[in-house]
Amino acid sequence: MSKILEKEFFSENVVKLVLDAPEIARSRKPGHFVIIKIDKRGERIPLTIASSDPEKGTLTLVVQKVGVTSAKLAAMQVGDEIMDVVGPLGKATHIEKVGTVLCAGGGVGVAPLLPIVEGFKKAGNRVITVLAARNKDLVILEEQMREFSDEVIVMTDDGSSGKKGLVTAGMEEVIQREKVDLSVVIGPAIMMKFAALTTKKYNIETYASLNTIMVDGTGMCGACRVSVGGKTKFVCVDGPEFNAHQVDFDQMMSRLGAYKDQEIEAYEKYLQTVEIDG
Amino acid sequence: MENILEYLKAERSQEWRTEIRKSMKAKDRMAKVRTEMPEEDPNIRNTSNIEVNSGLTAEQAVLEAQRCIDCPSPTCITGCPVGINIPKFIKKIETEDFLGAAEVLKDTNGLPAVCGRVCPQEKQCEAQCFYTIKMDKPPVAIGYLERFAADFERDSGQMAIPDTDEFNNIKLAVIGSGPAGLAAAGDLAKFGYDVTVFEALHEIGGVLKYGIPEFRLPNEVVDVEIESLRKMGVKFRTNFIVGKTASFEDLKEEGYQAFFVGSGAGLPRFMNIPGENFNGIFSSNEYLTRVNLMNAANPDFDTPVISGNLVAVIGGGNTAMDSVRTAKRLGAERSMIIYRRSEEEMPARVEEVKHAKEEGIEFMNLHNPLEYFADEKGRVNKMKVQKMELGAPDASGRRRPIPIEGSEFMIDVDTVVVSVGVSPNPLIPASLPNLKVTDWGTIVVDKETMQSSIPELFAGGDIVRGGATVILAMGDGRKAAAGMHQYIMEKIKAN
Ligand SMILES: Cc1cc2nc3c(=O)[nH]c(=O)nc-3n(C[C@H](O)[C@H](O)[C@H](O)COP(=O)(O)OP(=O)(O)OC[C@H]3O[C@@H](n4cnc5c(N)ncnc54)[C@H](O)[C@@H]3O)c2cc1C
Ligand SMILES: Cc1cc2nc3c(=O)[nH]c(=O)nc-3n(C[C@H](O)[C@H](O)[C@H](O)COP(=O)(O)OP(=O)(O)OC[C@H]3O[C@@H](n4cnc5c(N)ncnc54)[C@H](O)[C@@H]3O)c2cc1C
Ligand code: FES
Numbered sequence: 001m002s003k004i005l006e007k008e009f010f011s012e013n014v015v016k017l018v019l020d021a022p023e024i025a026r027s028r029k030p031g032h033f034v035i036i037k038i039d040k041r042g043e044r045i046p047l048t049i050a051s052s053d054p055e056k057g058t059l060t061l062v063v064q065k066v067g068v069t070s071a072k073l074a075a076m077q078v079g080d081e082i083m084d085v086v087g088p089l090g091k092a093t094h095i096e097k098v099g100t101v102l103c104a105g106g107g108v109g110v111a112p113l114l115p116i117v118e119g120f121k122k123a124g125n126r127v128i129t130v131l132a133a134r135n136k137d138l139v140i141l142e143e144q145m146r147e148f149s150d151e152v153i154v155m156t157d158d159g160s161s162g163k164k165g166l167v168t169a170g171m172e173e174v175i176q177r178e179k180v181d182l183s184v185v186i187g188p189a190i191m192m193k194f195a196a197l198t199t200k201k202y203n204i205e206t207y208a209s210l211n212t213i214m215v216d217g218t219g220m221c222g223a224c225r226v227s228v229g230g231k232t233k234f235v236c237v238d239g240p241e242f243n244a245h246q247v248d249f250d251q252m253m254s255r256l257g258a259y260k261d262q263e264i265e266a267y268e269k270y271l272q273t274v275e276i277d278g
Numbered sequence: 279m280e281n282i283l284e285y286l287k288a289e290r291s292q293e294w295r296t297e298i299r300k301s302m303k304a305k306d307r308m309a310k311v312r313t314e315m316p317e318e319d320p321n322i323r324n325t326s327n328i329e330v331n332s333g334l335t336a337e338q339a340v341l342e343a344q345r346c347i348d349c350p351s352p353t354c355i356t357g358c359p360v361g362i363n364i365p366k367f368i369k370k371i372e373t374e375d376f377l378g379a380a381e382v383l384k385d386t387n388g389l390p391a392v393c394g395r396v397c398p399q400e401k402q403c404e405a406q407c408f409y410t411i412k413m414d415k416p417p418v419a420i421g422y423l424e425r426f427a428a429d430f431e432r433d434s435g436q437m438a439i440p441d442t443d444e445f446n447n448i449k450l451a452v453i454g455s456g457p458a459g460l461a462a463a464g465d466l467a468k469f470g471y472d473v474t475v476f477e478a479l480h481e482i483g484g485v486l487k488y489g490i491p492e493f494r495l496p497n498e499v500v501d502v503e504i505e506s507l508r509k510m511g512v513k514f515r516t517n518f519i520v521g522k523t524a525s526f527e528d529l530k531e532e533g534y535q536a537f538f539v540g541s542g543a544g545l546p547r548f549m550n551i552p553g554e555n556f557n558g559i560f561s562s563n564e565y566l567t568r569v570n571l572m573n574a575a576n577p578d579f580d581t582p583v584i585s586g587n588l589v590a591v592i593g594g595g596n597t598a599m600d601s602v603r604t605a606k607r608l609g610a611e612r613s614m615i616i617y618r619r620s621e622e623e624m625p626a627r628v629e630e631v632k633h634a635k636e637e638g639i640e641f642m643n644l645h646n647p648l649e650y651f652a653d654e655k656g657r658v659n660k661m662k663v664q665k666m667e668l669g670a671p672d673a674s675g676r677r678r679p680i681p682i683e684g685s686e687f688m689i690d691v692d693t694v695v696v697s698v699g700v701s702p703n704p705l706i707p708a709s710l711p712n713l714k715v716t717d718w719g720t721i722v723v724d725k726e727t728m729q730s731s732i733p734e735l736f737a738g739g740d741i742v743r744g745g746a747t748v749i750l751a752m753g754d755g756r757k758a759a760a761g762m763h764q765y766i767m768e769k770i771k772a773n
Contacts, residue, residue: 027528037480089522215572216479218705220546222546255555258656
């Protein structure tokens with residue numbers, strides 16, 4: 001059982017939750033994630049630990065509503081309890097001083113990026129962060145990113161905030177301007193695919209954090225498998241970060257869609273019950 | 279060994295045993311036919327989760343117990359990995375002292391209701407029964423009787439909570455709540471320790487919960503055992519991954535003095551053939567976990583599962599049988615086993631193969647998959663298989679399957695479950711660089727005490743043996759508990 005201690009909406013569909021989970025908060029490092037299950041009938045979903053406070057024993061999660069479980073989570077209130085929270089899972093990000101790090105986050109990938117940006121900054125790197133979203137209202141965590149970045153570039157599809165264009169345009173701008181030693185990209189699979197193609201052109205070592213479908217998160221089921229450099233890897237234990245130039249993003253995208261029909265059906269059913277209740 | 283034989287002899291010459299033995303002539307005992315297990319109708323059970331075997335009635339159990347001639351040197355016991363005093367419990371059943379029979383079982387087996395259901399008796403006790411080896415007749419149904427006594431005790435509401443020694447306040451940790459961990463926890467609690475079981479998943483029970491389906495081992499049977507451990511003072515912490523949530527060092531700081539690792543062999547193997555990552559292709563662990571642990575087939579639960587129409591399950595073990603029969607229950611038109619050897623070499627329990635056939639499972643033995651194909655959405659729609667023939671025996675003693683060139687053909691499928699074995703869970707070894715492990719990733723232990731290369735760490739079950747059985751895991755857990763007790767006692771003496 002983990003109690004929700006704080007809740008704040010960053011946008012209509014993105015919510016920050018602070019949970020009481022002392023043991024995980026103590027053991028957690030940047031890059032780690034948890035698996036949560038809301039109640040008896042819930043499914044297990046992975047969420048990155050955006051930050052933690054070992055003293056207070058709390059974890060911060062940032063959740064984007066995309067389907068049933070994330071919507072149920074966003075509807076929970078301060079004081080409510082999440083039945084199961086397990087972690088920290090995955091391999092921690094390998095953080096060291098390399099020089100200049102270009103971090104790119106799109107959509108809900110921005111939340112998992114925050115601890116990585118923070119880690120690289122604290123390790124003494126120059127950190128430039130590109131945040132991408134469809135429009136102004138969907139840009140999240142900009143302030144927090146500024147705290148740990150030497151520079152933040154915001155890109156929106158419609159130009160309603162920052163510059164107009166895709167994440168890759170923002171990245172190219174930096175790469176052409178200065179030497180980049182390492183890049184980290186997190187976001188929707190399609191975004192990571194094109195971000196990886198961009199850095200590959202310039203031969204910049206790049207990591208992507210993969211958000212595959214998971215069940216247990218401990219290496220037991222293989223639901224999270226992806227092909228990296230021609231070999232099958234389990235994202236939950238071998239990742240979630242991999243060399244982005246070797247990930248088969250097309251396969252990953254296809255696997256993310258495996259339950260699409262069931263997910264849409266379940267979400268519509270859920271929305272109906274919410275309408276009736278509310 | 280001498281001692282055991284002496285003990286068995288003394289037990290056998292007790293008055294009640296002699297009396298019941300003499301109450302019927304051996305010839306009459308041998309004239310009886312083996313009791314059939316009452317089963318649910320195959321065409322009803324293959325659409326529901328109802329338990330397939332419904333269990334013997336008291337009458338049937340007594341009749342079956344009468345078949346046992348109570349041999350002077352009972353060979354059946356040598357076939358039991360934990361050495362249950364088999365004739366004694368069977369004779370207790372014959373005298374209709376069913377609770378007494380359960381007590382005998384519990385002397386050596388902490389989970390008789392589970393083992394009576396899932397042990398491969400035909401390879402163990404029943405293979406060594408006098409009827410099998412000397413008479414070429416069907417053995418005494420030891421497994422059915424074990425289950426009967428254990429179920430009787432549970433249903434009687436008079437389940438004895440084992441006595442525990444005085445609580446000694448010494449904290450011990452058990453890692454993993456499968457049969458190995460549960461058995462270790464039970465014995466350690468009996469010795470008076472303050473035992474906490476740490477489990478990575480949100481449910482207690484390991485494979486008994488997430489792997490073996492309800493139609494073969496109802497969760498209720500496992501839960502009763504867990505409840506009984508709780509009553510003995512065992513604490514459970516779910517959602518706790520030792521080595522992740524907290525390290526061994528953290529736990530030592532919290533006062534844990536020794537550890538039992540029963541973390542299992544939970545890692546699924548794939549075959550690494552082309553197309554294996556297409557949608558609709560699962561490991562059996564994923565498939566069974568979704569259905570058993572997450573209740574995915576129930577629309578009131580949030581986890582989805584693909585319930586295919588044309589399901590191929592690759593493999594011939596218990597896990598494969600459980601997967602293919604689950605697919606049938608989820609409504610598959612065709613559920614097929616694809617196995618590269620013949621039925622004779624199948625590692626699954628004989629009863630499961632029989633049940634699967636009755637339920638309409640197709641067996642494509644001597645076939646091996648080569649490649650998978652998918653539709654434009656990435657969902658598997660065909661597989662290429664090759665016919666096999668059997669050659670000389672390999673290292674496992676089973677005849678090696680050899681591909682027949684040019685025999686490849688295609689099968690239409692929409693779901694594939696890969697069930698070709700598991701590897702040891704690497705979480706614990708990865709978090710303990712000093713722990714000695716084999717090339718296979720199993721933990722190296724002393725065979726008697728189950729102590730590892732780290733003195734305060736003991737291990738047993740699948741993490742030591744690779745994929746094995748419930749009874750072996752349970753036996754290991756009990757051995758390790760004795761080893762840990764000795765270790766702690768010596769440590770106290772030394773101080
Ligand atoms: C290691 C890891 C870390 C993650 N961290 C975060 C995080 O910090 N915050 C956050 O909001 N999400 C995160 N995710 C994604 C999150 O787990 C999914 O969004 C969630 O499982 C969706 O569940 P649902 O029931 O709400 O939606 P579903 O009904 O399962 O899915 C609805 C829609 O979302 C898509 N979808 C499903 N799963 C994913 C996924 N894993 N990634 C992207 N799209 C998906 C589906 O294709 C579908 O279109 C992470 C995923 C992983 C693997
Ligand atoms: C589908 C299926 C059917 C089977 N059928 C039969 C059968 O009919 N008869 C038979 O005898 N055997 C059968 N087996 C095999 C049998 O179930 C196993 O041999 C037995 O369960 C092994 O027990 P164990 O306690 O070693 O491990 P498990 O039962 O695997 O339990 C290990 C537990 O440890 C937990 N764990 C792992 N790492 C950690 C950690 N770091 N921290 C905390 N917890 C951790 C896991 O989550 C798991 O719950 C079957 C197996 C499967 C998968
Ligand atoms: S989520 Fe099950 S193996 Fe990764």
